[in-house]
Amino acid sequence: MNINSERLYAKISMMKKTGIILILIVILGVILRFFQLGRVPISLEWDEVALGYDAFSILQTGKDQFGKAFPLTFRSLDDYKPPIYEYLTVPSILFFGLSQFSTRFPSAFFGVLTIIALYYLSLGIFKEIPNFRSKAVYISLLASFFLAISPWHLQFSRAAFEVNVSTFITTLAVTCFIYGLRSPRLFLVSAFLFGLDLFSYHSARIVGPILLLSLFLLFNRKLPGKMYLLSFFAILSVFVFCFIPILLSPDAQIRFKATNIFNPGARYLNEKDLEKDFLDERLFDKKAGFELAGKIFHNQRLIYFDYDTLKKAFYNYISNFDFEYLFVKGDAPLHHAPGFGLLYIVSFPLVIIGLLYLLFKALNRYTAIIPIWMLISPIPNAVTREAPHSVRTELIVPAYQIFTALGLVVLILFVIKESKWVRFILILSLVFLFLINQSYYLHQYYVHTNIELSENWMYGRKEAVFFTENNKKNYDKVIVSMKVDMPYIFWLFYSKYPPKTYLSEGGTVSGGFADERNHFDKYEFKNFTYDKLPHDQKLLLVGTPDDIPANANILKTIYYLDGSIALKIAENSH
Amino acid sequence: MKIKILLTVIILFGFFIRIWRIDHIPPMVDRSIYFFRIVSSLSYIGSGFLLYIFTKRLMHFKRIALLSAFIYTLLPWSFEQSRITSLPNIALFIFLIFLNFFTFNKQVILKIISLVFLITVYFYLYPQVLNIVPVFKIQISQILHNFFSILSPEFFLFKNNLYWWGGVRDWGIINISLLPFMVIGILFLIERKKYQIIIWTLLIALCTALNSDFPETRVFYLSLPFISVTIATGIFKFIKKESLKIRIIFLILLAFYFYDLAQYFHYYLIHYPQQISGNISEIHEAF
Structure with a gap:
């Protein structure tokens, strides 16, 4: 055989092995998402039943529970949900009947697809780093593996959360964009997906456009030709035109009004009443003889831009990177397994290694997407209450898995240079710690979730x-x-x-x-x-x-x- | 020469804003406390100069050293502690003496002597810093909780609650506007392999986390020099860039920093005295 044939043979062999490993990872993802789907967690909570019944109603009558035909926003529980999840649940109910399983099915199904999308996303990114070209496959396989077993992703794949479908759409949109720089047809698919993302979840309406803008800025010199660009914006504008009435509709704004930090709502009685606080502080300043200072520092005209609100927004944003929230205790009980965080604590050093390595050794336009993605994802939570919030920021999950995968590969490359015994002990320790962490998670999820959180999941x-x-x-x-x-x-x-x-x-x-x-x-x-x-x-x-x-x-x-x-x-x- | 003049101006300015109305803000229970407050403010002078020397020798850049002194002067926590009877503030001065000896002496014996000196002085002056709970007597989850709450954005930027009754607890230890510079500073320190700054900060955070008085312990105050150096490094990296875009961003951040400072000083001078006057009975030490 000549050299070219040998290389081709090696390449095909590698592709086969990669394919097999990816299939095994996907099977693992399927098992973890579909095993006892509908039974763990033990029951549906109110958002889930609302999604399910609206889908059932669409299937049978073409109208939602309020009688609105094929709505682009579902009024649901007066929270005006974006429509994609409901429409995806329709075929699920058609095949499986209205049940807990069929209502949660789309989330699990698209959770599995996200694993595949993340593989291709990572591959597309790391193939563009000269030093990492040969390792791109390993990083991608690891990233998809970590997503397959991610507590954060599993939690929302096993319940009817719209954000999980949104995570898939966003990941696929970015993947298609990157591959579309060389294959223009995929560039147009990316336009379709970014447009669709506007209807998937509230957070995606902010994260998607900012992410798209970032991609355009990063790759402004590599974009396909004018015809494709025009087509891209034409496709996107169709979705934007459909979206504008929703954006401007008073009904659809209700969700933002109910959750934003600028207006204290009646439900949150312990929230600061900014207007009252402003008045009190200004009166105090006046009494103390500093009337002018009061007008400058506690100006009610600047109430939305006042220092306290800015601090709150910034605090909300940055709280999404809190260690305890991510690795120890999570947020609301519905959003994580009892006694467990959102990410494996073993992955903490790997995330740090991956992040630092990327910033110092592997930063280019492609890899810059990952930290940018990570920084953009918590923005919607900055201006809404209840921060940190793992549902509203689930779009960040793919970025964490990529960092973890990169960190692990960097660590292995470092360890490989050491002696056999050092390698053996380090890798064994890592595997051992990881298995303990994972076993603990599975135990907490499958054994304790139903017992401890049946009330939260509205059992009965x-x-x-x-x-x-x-x-x-x-x-x-x-x-x-x-x-x-x-x-x-x-x-x-x-x-x-x-x-x-x-x-x-x-x-x-x-x-x-x-x-x-x-x-x-x-x-x-x-x-x-x-x-x-x-x-x-x-x-x-x-x-x-x-x-x-x-x-x-x-x-x-x-x-x-x-x-x-x-x-x-x-x-x-x- | 110019740097030395600037340094002196910064320190004198810092001393002036610390002693201005020091007998009224925060309110004093007893006139005898006045002397101890002045001592605290004077220790700031020593700390400022020592910090400059330490930074200059470590980073080999006089400008970073000068910026460190400047940042340290205006950090909320530094300002607040220098205006009350603060053992941590005086302990920081001692710590900086030790640091200059320990870091730049190559002889191990001198390092050990300086460490013994520090521990001995702290034993008599600031014994709280030595109240470390043995690791085996405290749960790992508690250690992690304490450690990461010290390093949390909440503590750094929004709520310094380590001195609950007497401190400015609605403010962090640094201004929000300095955060970008701190992040850049950390990355630059890692790039330049100046790990001592980060290691010292983490070590002090760990000592704070293991302190038996946690959260009512101000041991973490000893990390202010390192935080100042980190922020100063970040600022220096910024102003070194000749790009117009970077300079515009820098000016915007600088404007925000002055706004941030104005908010803090307004709060400290007008609202903090009112809030603290209700807490004085809870403070069982010289304040």
């Missing part, structure tokens, strides 16, 4: 629905207390109430927390006082322990998995 509603469905024929009405938290949507979902019938009865009146106007069939969703219920009707009642006293005619008690009482079902005295 399904069981309550089954009971009321089986017994409602014996009653005039079924009243479900509002303390059950958005009860109407749980009852719609688990009873699989036909959307056509529901819409003919008026559909959802409001997705608000306290709204008592929603009803269907025999069900009414409103607060009640047990002792003041009428006696002339046979009523089946569902409520929390606060709603139903101990001396009531209790028919069933539903318990959380930790043994505490979730719901009680009773009947009135008649």
